[in-house]
Amino acid sequence: MKVSAVPYVALKALRRNRMRTLLTALGIVIGVAAVITMVGLGQGASSEVQEQVNRLGQNVVLVFPGARQLGGVSIGGGSANTLTIEDAHAIRDEIPEVVAASPEVRSQRVLVYGNQNWHTRIYGQSADYLQIRQWPIESGRMFSDEDVERASLVAVVGQTVVDELFEGSDPIGETVRVRGLPIEIIGVLSRKGMSLMGSVQDDIMIVPYTTAFQRISGRSHAMVINVQVYDEQSMAIAQEKITDLLRERHRLAPYQEDDFTVQTQEDVAEAATETSRIMTWLLASIAGVSLFVGGIGIMNVMLVSVTERTREVGLRLAVGARSPDVLLQFLIEAVVLCLLGGIGGILLGVLATEVIATYAGWPALFSTEAMVVAVGVSAAVSAAVGVFFGFYPAWKASRLDPIVALRTE
Amino acid sequence: MAIVQLKGITRVYKSGSLAVEALRGIDLQIAEGNFVSIMGASGSGKSTLMNILGCLDKPTEGSYNLGGEDVSTFDKSRLAKIRNRMLGFVFQSFHLLPRTSALENVELPLLYSDDNLSWKEIHKRAREALEIVGLGDRTDHNPNELSGGQQQRVAIARALVSNPKILLADEPTGNLDSRTTLEIVELFQKLNKGGLTIIMVTHEPDIARFSNRIITLRDGLMSSDKTIEPLNALQALENWKDEEKIQQESEVQS
Ligand SMILES: Nc1ncnc2c1ncn2[C@@H]1O[C@H](COP(=O)(O)OP(=O)(O)O)[C@@H](O)[C@H]1O
């Protein structure tokens, strides 16, 4: 058979049944789009997690209240009341490797400025918290150790608060009210991110922890202690020393478990990426199932098509087509069908991913390389689905006897 | 030497314990350039014989020499090649691909040819074949836009496009009215004059008389084989037209 006639004949046949071609390809479109979207979103989620963890700062150790939880990691935590402000001071003062330690307490409150309201998170921290987080001040100043000692009613705010409450005008020196409590804005934090998620990070007000404990949250224990260690080499020893110190301070007997959890940034990152990796796989396999279902749809339609076109096959055989020619024709029809669906699915998947990512405020998910890989893999998978599910119908067609095929009605 | 030589051809259909002897020993020679009619009652084995002549089926016993080659020993692939190169088929029910232009229908056998023709050459040959059957102006029409007679002409063009030695037609006019039937037979006579060997199955004696040899089958055996002086289909068509004209005129007068 003429080589260039093989794809020609297959494309002709698909064009003769345009509607069916489109509907069948749709199964693959959805399957491939689902796979791409799920993988894309999974990647986006893990890179977002990674970024958030990086934002924690360098050489940071987090001390959570409560015992080590399942899987060895507690993210967020902070339900037990075992960490005191004095624990934080002791960690800072008694362990030489520790540079700074900030007892953290969080509350959700409404800020009132003039006739404007804004609901935000208020963090109580020590004066060196921004150093731990490596988060520079944009204008004004951070509160000082004296402010912490005196439980001053001062605060630094993130950009989102500036945008929402002050509509972008300079807030320094202005006073906002939190449940009637007047708090003076003395500094503005630099913007964390351009993304939606970044603006969530920027939706924050930081006050001295003393102010937070005594005047705002009503709590007496730290939700977490942020600890900065001198350098990376000292991380392990610092963790050990913190553990020893806190066990001693909490008067734990040797047989008793820790009533706190010491974690490094890496522990948190690992756990978080592991979780999002599992999620990615889970989502991708669900999407894979839908691709499989699309493939079965192709097989079904090809089988119907072979039955319907028995006379056509008979005629082709009569005028000189050989079994392999017929096999190849139907196989290529299935592959082209799947490739069409694959291309549609790639476009749809990338589009859906971008839309969702923009909405969720994640960074661009598909680098050019990742794009090339995604397109290549999807195309290859689609073609493989076509060959796999198209083979049986094509084989059936190629085995037809021309006389019998020509006689069927 | 004859282009077709059949010796002791039998064909037994077996289905379960039942065996049907459709052909029970056919000896037949057909010289090149003949126009042969095969007649016989329904079930006498005409189609079975045509399938064997057309290399679509193999005899149970006997030998078949086609154009100097013993094709009864050929495998499926070589038979496909013989069909493509040597034979053209015309069927009672046309067997055109739906939603496909006349030109593309005619091109079909060339796509399966081993000659590896260029697309240009393929289009050119298909157009020429359509011109021979008088449809040079209908190349872009789909089958559903053509009359029955025109569809059968497209099928004939498809049979001619690969320059076959033999045209095999199993009841080619079975689905056509008598006027169109005459036109098709006239086309066959024209092609036959150009040197093409034609074997045609028909159960109408009137049609068979336009060929120059009539073979009659009966229960899987040849019961008669007559060479005749064929009627002229062109003449018959002219007579028909005259009669129609006279009839129309008389209708107008009355
Ligand atoms: N595929 C088949 N299987 C079984 N019997 C068949 C088959 N084809 C034809 N026959 C039988 O062979 C005989 C000849 O059939 P056929 O050649 O079609 O006759 P014709 O074309 O002259 O009407 C009939 O009895 C028919 O029933």
Ligand SMILES: [Mg+2]
């Ligand atoms: Mg018959």
